[in-house]
Amino acid sequence: MQLWLKLMRAPLSAKLGMAIVAVNVACVVFAPWLAPFGETEIVGQSWVPGFWGADVQGAPATWLGTDHLGRDVLTRLIFGARNSIVIALVTTILSFSLGITTGLLAAAMRGWVDQILSRTVDLMMGFPTLIFALMVLAVIGSSIPAVIGVIALLDATRVFRITRAVATDIAAQDYVEVARLRGEGMGWIMRREILPNAITPLAAEFGLRFCFVFLFVATLSFIGLGVQPPAADWGSMVKENSAAISFGILMPLFPAAAIALLTVAINLIIDWTGATAGGVHDDH
Amino acid sequence: MIIDQVPQRIVPAPCNDEAPLLDMRGLRIEARSGEAWHVIVHGLDLTLRRGEVLGLIGESGAGKSTIGLAAMGHARPGCRFAGGSILFSGRDLLREPAAGRRALRGTRIAYVAQSAAAAFNPAHRLIDQVVETAVERGGRSRVDAMADAKDLFRRLSLPEPETIGLRYPHEVSGGQLQRVMTAMAMVCRPDLIIFDEPTTALDVTTQVEVLAAIRSVVEDFHTAALYITHDLAVVAQLAHRIMVLRHGRLVEEAPTRTMLEAPCEDYTRSLWAVRTLEKPAEPEAPCLLQMEQVGAAYGARRVLDDISIRIERGRTVAVVGESGSGKSTLARVITGLLPPVAGAIVFAGEPLPAQTQKRSKAQLRRIQMIYQSPDAALNPRHTVREVIGRPLEFYGGLKGREREVRTLALLDMIEMSATHLDRLPSELSGGQKQRICIARALAAEPELMICDEVTSALDQIVQAGILKLLRQLQTELSLSYLFITHDIATVKAIADRIVVMHRGKIVEQGDKREILAPPHPAYTELLLSSVPGLDPDWLTRLLAERERDGGTHATSWPDRLPKTGNRHV
Numbered sequence: 147m148q149l150w151l152k153l154m155r156a157p158l159s160a161k162l163g164m165a166i167v168a169v170n171v172a173c174v175v176f177a178p179w180l181a182p183f184g185e186t187e188i189v190g191q192s193w194v195p196g197f198w199g200a201d202v203q204g205a206p207a208t209w210l211g212t213d214h215l216g217r218d219v220l221t222r223l224i225f226g227a228r229n230s231i232v233i234a235l236v237t238t239i240l241s242f243s244l245g246i247t248t249g250l251l252a253a254a255m256r257g258w259v260d261q262i263l264s265r266t267v268d269l270m271m272g273f274p275t276l277i278f279a280l281m282v283l284a285v286i287g288s289s290i291p292a293v294i295g296v297i298a299l300l301d302a303t304r305v306f307r308i309t310r311a312v313a314t315d316i317a318a319q320d321y322v323e324v325a326r327l328r329g330e331g332m333g334w335i336m337r338r339e340i341l342p343n344a345i346t347p348l349a350a351e352f353g354l355r356f357c358f359v360f361l362f363v364a365t366l367s368f369i370g371l372g373v374q375p376p377a378a379d380w381g382s383m384v385k386e387n388s389a390a391i392s393f394g395i396l397m398p399l400f401p402a403a404a405i406a407l408l409t410v411a412i413n414l415i416i417d418w419t420g421a422t423a424g425g426v427h428d429d430h
Numbered sequence: 431m432i433i434d435q436v437p438q439r440i441v442p443a444p445c446n447d448e449a450p451l452l453d454m455r456g457l458r459i460e461a462r463s464g465e466a467w468h469v470i471v472h473g474l475d476l477t478l479r480r481g482e483v484l485g486l487i488g489e490s491g492a493g494k495s496t497i498g499l500a501a502m503g504h505a506r507p508g509c510r511f512a513g514g515s516i517l518f519s520g521r522d523l524l525r526e527p528a529a530g531r532r533a534l535r536g537t538r539i540a541y542v543a544q545s546a547a548a549a550f551n552p553a554h555r556l557i558d559q560v561v562e563t564a565v566e567r568g569g570r571s572r573v574d575a576m577a578d579a580k581d582l583f584r585r586l587s588l589p590e591p592e593t594i595g596l597r598y599p600h601e602v603s604g605g606q607l608q609r610v611m612t613a614m615a616m617v618c619r620p621d622l623i624i625f626d627e628p629t630t631a632l633d634v635t636t637q638v639e640v641l642a643a644i645r646s647v648v649e650d651f652h653t654a655a656l657y658i659t660h661d662l663a664v665v666a667q668l669a670h671r672i673m674v675l676r677h678g679r680l681v682e683e684a685p686t687r688t689m690l691e692a693p694c695e696d697y698t699r700s701l702w703a704v705r706t707l708e709k710p711a712e713p714e715a716p717c718l719l720q721m722e723q724v725g726a727a728y729g730a731r732r733v734l735d736d737i738s739i740r741i742e743r744g745r746t747v748a749v750v751g752e753s754g755s756g757k758s759t760l761a762r763v764i765t766g767l768l769p770p771v772a773g774a775i776v777f778a779g780e781p782l783p784a785q786t787q788k789r790s791k792a793q794l795r796r797i798q799m800i801y802q803s804p805d806a807a808l809n810p811r812h813t814v815r816e817v818i819g820r821p822l823e824f825y826g827g828l829k830g831r832e833r834e835v836r837t838l839a840l841l842d843m844i845e846m847s848a849t850h851l852d853r854l855p856s857e858l859s860g861g862q863k864q865r866i867c868i869a870r871a872l873a874a875e876p877e878l879m880i881c882d883e884v885t886s887a888l889d890q891i892v893q894a895g896i897l898k899l900l901r902q903l904q905t906e907l908s909l910s911y912l913f914i915t916h917d918i919a920t921v922k923a924i925a926d927r928i929v930v931m932h933r934g935k936i937v938e939q940g941d942k943r944e945i946l947a948p949p950h951p952a953y954t955e956l957l958l959s960s961v962p963g964l965d966p967d968w969l970t971r972l973l974a975e976r977e978r979d980g981g982t983h984a985t986s987w988p989d990r991l992p993k994t995g996n997r998h999v
Binding site for chain 2: 327329330342
């Protein structure tokens with residue numbers, strides 16, 4: 147009930163963001179029922195424009211036209227949402243679990259634990275992310291689990307840094323000292339004393355990271371290392387059809403727009419949660 | 431030396447025929463909470479003549495600071511003027527345009543804030559900040575203003591008045607910074623200065639220096655002042671007249687002497703409640719904790735040396751000393767957060783492991799600590815139920831219904847109720863938060879409680895309540911306290927034995943009555959004599975005494991001046 151009230155009071159921008167996210171989530175869940183055609187079904191000639199496409203002989207009506215192999219773009223977008231969003235979500239959750247655990251550990255334990263973790267992270271951050279990912283994927287071969295694992299690991303280093311920075315300040319507070327003096331274990335101190343107070347900046351970071359991962363998967367797909375054909379994915383859709391741009395065909399812009407739209411929507415929501423959380427901190 | 435002239439206290443009963451400098455009539459100020467506005471100052475009348483010092487006192491939330499800011503025609507964000515008038519030398523500040531009010535501030539009305547450290551820009555030299563208003567707004571030449579500032583530094587007894595201005599704010603002590611801020615306020619020779627708790631954050635010994643300095647310049651320049659504080663003894667040294675405020679209303683107004691000798695209202699009397707508490711003498715008891723020649727160090731720097739203390743069961747040992755004397759370090763050594771480098775600690779007949787991690791759960795349970803700032807000692811995301819329930823569960827294994835019953839019993843013990851169970855710390859007052867901290871410590875059923883300045887962040891009235899509670903708990907539960915404080919009134923109220931510390935060493939220790947009765951070692955004398963008495967002539971007499979036998983104190987004063995970059999706030 148309270149959550150509902152809070153949602154109702156959200157500013158227009160946040161509501162817009164939530165609406166866009168809701169549409170995307172619906173696509174993820176109900177893709178086979180929403181999509182007019184099958185994921186890999188060829189419905190007509192390649193690069194048929196949308197809306198008036200029905201005029202072309204022998205082709206069924208499509209909203210957004212067809213791609214380079216004559217598959218329906220709207221269908222591909224809906225199925226692509228599945229791959230792109232699920233991969234990004236799983237990756238972000240993984241990277242946050244790893245980054246937060248290690249970051250809290252480093253902040254709460256200090257000493258050699260902190261040194262080892264921090265220096266390892268420094269080492270990994272020394273490589274440019276894209277090159278690191280390309281290298282690893284070239285060695286172990288490209289598959290969805292591999293892509294998820296590699297990106298999660300790379301992203302965890304960033305999450306580690308921010309968690310450690312936030313948690314170090316909190317770990318110096320008197321109430322953490324009280325818990326230590328009580329004899330509480332490391333698990334309690336990390337989970338119950340530090341984490342609840344670090345959650346606000348971490349939640350904001352989660353939204354941002356989700357967008358970055360999303361774009362990163364798209365990048366990898368674009369250079370052919372991410373989601374493999376014939377599975378649909380927004381990044382690879384841009385790549386496969388990029389040549390169409392030179393013929394003045396708008397088709398590659400649709401998946402690109404989908405990526406941009408979701409990114410903006412998520413940021414609108416984050417801005418709002420960040421602002422309300424900030425207000426809670428200001429009023430004392 | 432530091433005090434180069436004994437202020438001859440001529441109380442210059444300001445002439446009544448003159449028009450008042452500041453005249454507030456029926457002032458109403460409202461504050462916003464959520465959607466609604468509620469009144470926080472209810473139709474206050476206040477007059478201040480030229481050269482007069484008016485003390486505003488009351489507990490926190492009484493509206494003192496709001497009234498102080500109103501004297502400059504300023505309302506804090508979230509507050510607004512709802513009625514009345516504020517005449518400053520004939521001009522109504524509430525009807526004056528913003529530009530007109532701004533022209534008065536800094537040049538004719540100046541403000542000295544509580545936290546000097548927060549009020550100075552850390553990136554600029556002191557002298558530049560001091561003369562800025564005079565040069566930019568007062569139309570004085572920079573050279574002239576600098577010379578004047580140096581003169582003021584000298585009058586305010588700041589060390590090295592010629593060059594201190596070249597330092598940055600972090601390079602001088604808190605007390606010195608407060609005096610530099612007073613110089614900044616004085617440099618335009620304003621008609622009115624508002625002092626908002628200028629000495630509250632300072633040690634007693636530093637407070638005396640700042641009070642003496644403020645008083646001498648205010649008298650020299652015949653400046654009117656509003657002096658805001660919650661400490662009646664402090665305001666009694668400066669003010670000609672005192673107004674007692676509560677919940678934004680006037681409780682009582684009288685000349686200082688009349689107020690102290692014959693207060694009309696009970697509320698006024700309760701403002702010095704802490705001073706009237708005194709713990710009666712108690713017989714000796716068996717020893718609970720014994721420290722033998724303990725030494726401690728942060729890296730190579732030795733911070734505690736040769737500390738031997740005995741704490742008896744059911745008794746209180748007070749550790750006194752100014753900040754930086756090693757009092758809090760002592761607490762860290764006993765709790766095992768800072769393992770000692772020398773000596774031994776024996777608790778209830780058994781040697782206590784040096785490190786917290788090496789101690790058993792039972793050993794940890796028997797020593798509990800209460801902190802100075804309850805804000806920092808309570809996790810902002812834990813409710814009262816979680817805060818008090820956790821030690822019950824952790825040490826006693828209590829769950830569910832049992833835990834709930836015990837939590838309620840503890841809340842009852844600290845005079846709070848079940849309605850507070852689901853509150854977060856941000857929904858409690860300062861005194862309530864400190865009570866919750868006490869309940870959390872009690873939940874462990876400890877034998878020794880270490881109280882680190884537990885009352886110094888609180889108002890006098892709340893202080894008295896907490897001290898009474900602690901004493902009552904001691905008799906009921908036979909608790910021992912190690913009470914760290916710099917306030918002698920608190921010591922009188924709670925201690926059986928006193929340990930005086932200075933620079934990590936014990937200067938003197940013994941029974942309360944012995945220590946508080948003369949003769950004292952020089953440092954104890956300085957500490958004791960610096961506690962303001964409830965007597966308007968106390969400061970005058972103290973300064974005269976220190977001047978007379980200046981030789982003995984001269985040795986102890988300069989070494990308290992901080993070294994560059996080593997400031998304790």
